[in-house]
Each structure stands twice: as C-alpha cells, then as structure tokens.
Amino acid sequence: MSDLSYFGRTVKYLVICSLTACMFSLPFQHAFADAQRGKQLFQQNCAQCHNPLRDATGPALYGKENEVPGGRKWIYNWVHNSAAVIASGDKYAVNLFNQWNHVQMPPFPQLSTQDIDDILDYVKQVGDEAKQAAAAPAAGGQQTTTAAPASNNNLLYGIITLVLAIVALILLQVNRSLNRMANEKEGIETPEPVPFYRNKTYIAIVSVVLFLMAGYFLTNAAVNIGRQQNYEPTQPIFYSHRVHAGINQINCLYCHAGAEKSRHAMIPSQNICMNCHMAINSYSGPQLYTPEGKPVDGTAEIQKLYYYAGWDPKQRKYVNAGHPIQWVKIHNLPDFVYFSHEQHVAVGKIQCQICHGPIQNMDVVYQYSDLSMGWCVNCHRTTKVHFTDNAYYSNIFMKYHEELKEGKIDSVTEAMLGGTDCQRCHY
Ligand code: HEC
Ligand code: HEC
Ligand code: HEC
Ligand code: HEC
Ligand code: HEC
Ligand code: HEC
Numbered sequence: 001m002s003d004l005s006y007f008g009r010t011v012k013y014l015v016i017c018s019l020t021a022c023m024f025s026l027p028f029q030h031a032f033a034d035a036q037r038g039k040q041l042f043q044q045n046c047a048q049c050h051n052p053l054r055d056a057t058g059p060a061l062y063g064k065e066n067e068v069p070g071g072r073k074w075i076y077n078w079v080h081n082s083a084a085v086i087a088s089g090d091k092y093a094v095n096l097f098n099q100w101n102h103v104q105m106p107p108f109p110q111l112s113t114q115d116i117d118d119i120l121d122y123v124k125q126v127g128d129e130a131k132q133a134a135a136a137p138a139a140g141g142q143q144t145t146t147a148a149p150a151s152n153n154n155l156l157y158g159i160i161t162l163v164l165a166i167v168a169l170i171l172l173q174v175n176r177s178l179n180r181m182a183n184e185k186e187g188i189e190t191p192e193p194v195p196f197y198r199n200k201t202y203i204a205i206v207s208v209v210l211f212l213m214a215g216y217f218l219t220n221a222a223v224n225i226g227r228q229q230n231y232e233p234t235q236p237i238f239y240s241h242r243v244h245a246g247i248n249q250i251n252c253l254y255c256h257a258g259a260e261k262s263r264h265a266m267i268p269s270q271n272i273c274m275n276c277h278m279a280i281n282s283y284s285g286p287q288l289y290t291p292e293g294k295p296v297d298g299t300a301e302i303q304k305l306y307y308y309a310g311w312d313p314k315q316r317k318y319v320n321a322g323h324p325i326q327w328v329k330i331h332n333l334p335d336f337v338y339f340s341h342e343q344h345v346a347v348g349k350i351q352c353q354i355c356h357g358p359i360q361n362m363d364v365v366y367q368y369s370d371l372s373m374g375w376c377v378n379c380h381r382t383t384k385v386h387f388t389d390n391a392y393y394s395n396i397f398m399k400y401h402e403e404l405k406e407g408k409i410d411s412v413t414e415a416m417l418g419g420t421d422c423q424r425c426h427y
Helices: 003-032 035-045 071-080 082-087 091-099 113-135 148-185 200-224 241-247 270-277 298-309 341-347 352-356 373-382 398-406
Strands: none
Touching: 035 113, 071 082, 071 113, 082 091, 270 298
C-alpha cells in the first residue's frame, strides 16, 4: 500500500477523534454552566446563615476556598459534616468553631461534591462581580443578571464545538482528495465527487441533529413559559424583609394579614408602614447591600417612603395625598389556577417559609419555588393534613375518620381529599 493511503487512514482517525471530542464537549457545557444551579442550591441550603460577601450567622464565604487548609476538598468534608471535622481535631476547624461561639453548622450529607462545587462557583461569581463593580466607577446602577459568566461559558464551548466540527469537515474533504489521488495513481477511475451540500448522508445527519436540537429547546422553553423561579426584581424602595421580619421580628401577618383569611396575602399599604415610620425616621441597623454588592443607605430609603406617603418629617404631618408605591409583583400564578392562602395557612397550617423560602433572611425577595403544577401536586401527594385536630374536617370525610380509628390508615394526605383532581385547581 502507498504512503498516501496510510496518510488517508491517519486523517480518518483524526476525524473520528475530533467528532468524539465534539460529543464530549456537550455534557461539559452543562457542568460549567451551573453557577445558576449553584445560586439555587445556595439559597435553599446556605443563605439563611451565609452571605457570599459579608459575615452573617456564619462567615462570608467568598475567597474561603483559598484560606481553608486543603481547598475545596476540605470544604466538601466540612459541608458534609462539620461536626466530624471539628471532632477530628483539625486545628483550623476548631479555631473557627470557637470564633463563631460554637454555633454548629448543620450537616449536608445529601449534597454531592458537584453540588458543593456549583455553590462555591456561585459564591465566587458573586464575589468577583462585586469586586469588579467596586473597581469600576458606578455605571448605570441597574440590575444586572448574575447569569452572564455562565452564558459566557456556554458561548465558549459552543464556539469550540463549532470549530472542531469545521475541522472535522475539512479533514474529511482532505481524506477524500487523498483517496482520489491514491486511486488515480493506481489507475482506478473515481466518480466525480458530490459537493457536500448535495451529499445525501450529510443532509440526513444535519436534518436529524437540527430536528433533535429544535425539539429539545422548544419543549424546554414551552414548559418554562410564564415561570420565573428566582425572579428578584428591583423594588421602588429597598425594603428589607431581613430587617423587618428577621432582625426586628415583625410578624408576617402584621403586613400580609390577608394570608390567613383570604385568597391573597396582600401587600401592605403605606399607612401600615407609617404606623412605625412616623417615629422611625433613620436606619442604624447592619449595613445593607443590593444583590450585586452595592451598599444601600437605609435612611435615604425611609425618606423615599415619606415621599410616597406624602409625609413631611420636619413638620411631622402629612402634607399631600402621596403616591402609591408600585411594588413589582414577584409571585404570579396564571389566571386559570385557583390558589388560596387561607386554605394553606389557616386550615393547612403550612408555614410561609415552606413555599416562600427563608423570607426573613432576604434583603430582596426572590421567588423561591417554581410554582409549577408538579410542585403543587407533589406536595398534595406527600403532605399529611392536620385531619383529626382540625375543626374544618370534623364533620366531613367520615370514612377516613373511621379508618383512622380502626387503624386501617395512619394519616390522610391532601391527595386523598381530592387535592389532585383537576377541577380543584383549574376552573
Ligand atoms: C444554620 C447556619 C448555617 C448553615 C445553614 C450553613 N452554615 Fe456554613 N457555617 C455556619 C457557621 C456558624 C460557621 C462557622 C463555623 C462554626 O461555628 O461551625 C460556618 C462555616 C462554614 C464554612 C467555613 C468558613 C471559613 O471561615 O472557613 C464553609 C465553607 C461553610 N460554612 C459553607 C456552608 C455551605 C456551602 C452551606 C450550605 C450548603 C452552609 N455553610 C450552611 C453556619 C451555617
Ligand atoms: C413590615 C411589613 C412586612 C412584613 C413584616 C413582612 N412583609 Fe412580606 N412584603 C412586604 C412588602 C412591602 C412587600 C413588597 C415588596 C417586596 O417584594 O419586597 C412584601 C413582599 C413579600 C413577598 C413577595 C410578594 C410578591 O410580590 O410576590 C412575599 C412572599 C412575602 N412578602 C412574604 C413575607 C413573609 C413570609 C413574611 C414573614 C416572615 C413577611 N413577608 C413579612 C412587607 C412585609
Ligand atoms: C402552599 C404554599 C404557600 C404558603 C404556605 C404561603 N404562600 Fe404566599 N404565595 C403562594 C403562591 C402560590 C403565591 C402566588 C399566588 C398568585 O399568584 O395568585 C403566593 C403569593 C404571595 C404573596 C404575593 C401577593 C399575593 O397575595 O398574591 C405574598 C405577599 C405572600 N404569598 C405571602 C405569604 C405569607 C406571609 C405566608 C405565610 C403566612 C404565605 N404567603 C404562605 C404560596 C404560598
Ligand atoms: C412594626 C414596625 C414597622 C413597620 C410596620 C414597618 N417598618 Fe420599616 N423599619 C422598622 C424598624 C424597626 C426598622 C429598623 C430601624 C433601625 O434598625 O434603625 C425599619 C427600617 C426600615 C428601612 C431601612 C432599612 C431597609 O429595610 O432598607 C426601610 C426602607 C423601611 N423600614 C421601610 C418600610 C416600609 C416600606 C414599610 C411598609 C411596607 C415598613 N418599613 C414598615 C419598623 C417598621
Ligand atoms: C407545601 C405543600 C403544598 C403546596 C406546595 C401546595 N399545597 Fe395546596 N394544599 C396543601 C395542603 C396540606 C392542603 C390541605 C389543607 C387543608 O385543608 O387542611 C391543600 C389544599 C389545597 C386546595 C383545597 C383542596 C380541597 O380539598 O378542596 C387547593 C385548591 C390547593 N391546595 C391548591 C394548590 C395550588 C394551586 C398549589 C400550587 C400553586 C398548591 N396548592 C400548593 C399543601 C400544599
Ligand atoms: C394542586 C393544583 C393542581 C391540580 C390538582 C392540577 N393542576 Fe394543572 N396546573 C396547576 C398549576 C399551578 C399550573 C400552572 C403551572 C405553570 O405556570 O407552570 C397548572 C397548569 C396546567 C396546564 C397548563 C400547562 C402548563 O404546564 O403550564 C394544564 C394543561 C393543566 N394544568 C392540566 C391539568 C389537568 C388535566 C389536571 C388533572 C389531572 C390538573 N391540571 C390538575 C395546578 C394544578
């Protein structure tokens, strides 16, 4: 055999390699694009005690992976079971525990190292962005989405995939020409090559790939239309739930009285704010920051409230009718879904935080649950209702009362009461 056909085989080998590389780079895109997932995991598991940038119940997490002995590996062990790390006599851990007055961080054995990596990537992203924002003179000052670096990664891997695919195509062409040359040399007639855009195999492969990709993105996009988990809009006043419901322990129902007695929890009017803020005209609590890490002046925010309420703090009286505060609505179910707070809060005795997350630790409220149908239905399937100790059920569903007494069943779920029937939630 000639050198040329040997070369041809090498080219073929290279083609296969680059195609394989293309395929493998696809799943990688996911691994790297997951700072967004990290944000969610952080908010669900860590946010009630940690802030990326400043100390709270626990230390600020930004940059810690470079400080702890053993980097991320140490952090995996720590997060899985910090008590075990302290008990092992690890000097750094024991010191830390003493510094933080023996507050025990709960163990998170359910988080995989990938989960923890995502959390740490998210923390790093927030910290890096805050640093950049501090370095650059305040430009614009509007909400920027934190997803930017994740999509940059996506773009990068997309480009790499494309380049590899083009290289593969070029190599295929080279391979074909070389084969032809080899054949000609040996005097074998080769048919005129079909250009690639008329080559049936190429067309078939490209159509199938496009079809699959389009299908995948369309379904995903369609399922998520109207959903907005983690939505965290900028509000007209920087009103912090952490300051009010957390630090100052104001009851949720003081402001959201509707939650116990109607469908809607309702947003309080400025009169309710003024009950306290006629007297409280400055803010001296812990320094507040926007989600991007910019400092907030609490006293100036209270002045905004005075503007909306039409209150003159110098004369200590209302001087005009004020202007309604246009709070941006965060949670929003579609119109065809019936949901009542009263049913869940007063009858079901479900805590606000189960559905809304650790609101009392949020400076800026974000949507914690995805509010999908699966979310509602799963809870109805698994949650045991307060059945025997509930006046609401004392005279209905007698069958279940009897079965409970006879020990046939040990609990009643909302699904057993019809909570998965379509018409309960849709009308
Ligand atoms: C209930 C509060 C609480 C929660 C929830 C919590 N932590 Fe902690 N964390 C602490 C405290 C307090 C410390 C300081 C050490 C101590 O007292 O145990 C700490 C320390 C740490 C440290 C070491 C920091 C340093 O200075 O070296 C890391 C890393 C950490 N936490 C990560 C996490 C992650 C990741 C999560 C979420 C999966 C989480 N923590 C959830 C309270 C908490
Ligand atoms: C002092 C009054 C006050 C208290 C106390 C308070 N809130 Fe709020 N809440 C507000 C205001 C004002 C808004 C609208 C601005 C915003 O979203 O931050 C709001 C917004 C919300 C939202 C988002 C509403 C939307 O647009 O979808 C939820 C959920 C919520 N609060 C839950 C709670 C829970 C749970 C508690 C108790 C832990 C609580 N609130 C305590 C005043 C209060
Ligand atoms: C079973 C889950 C669940 C519980 C428990 C719950 N909420 Fe909600 N909440 C929701 C859903 C779903 C919405 C969106 C409702 C809509 O768009 O019609 C919502 C919306 C809100 C809003 C926005 C305004 C409104 O009424 O639509 C506020 C404020 C609020 N909840 C506060 C609270 C407070 C305070 C509590 C606890 C006393 C609480 N929620 C308990 C699920 C829950
Ligand atoms: C039950 C009393 C009470 C009510 C009602 C109340 N606040 Fe406050 N507010 C406080 C206290 C206490 C502080 C903290 C003062 C301090 O630490 O110096 C505060 C601080 C603030 C601050 C500065 C810190 C921050 O969160 O940015 C703003 C702005 C504010 N309130 C706005 C509002 C608005 C808007 C409402 C109505 C939705 C409201 N408050 C209702 C008691 C109240
Ligand atoms: C955290 C768990 C949980 C979630 C999430 C939840 N529910 Fe429920 N739901 C309950 C429980 C528990 C009850 C029964 C309360 C009772 O009557 O004791 C209930 C009752 C109801 C009922 C009354 C059913 C009846 O028996 O007539 C409706 C309607 C309903 N839920 C709709 C929804 C919708 C819509 C959503 C999602 C937007 C939702 N729920 C999310 C736990 C939940
Ligand atoms: C516990 C409450 C609940 C029950 C029971 C329920 N749904 Fe839903 N459904 C919802 C909610 C909430 C949404 C809105 C989801 C969203 O916005 O993503 C929804 C959305 C839908 C949609 C719109 C498609 C979509 O995903 O947005 C259809 C169709 C639907 N439901 C059909 C049904 C049928 C059929 C049944 C009975 C087998 C049923 N639902 C039972 C709560 C419920």
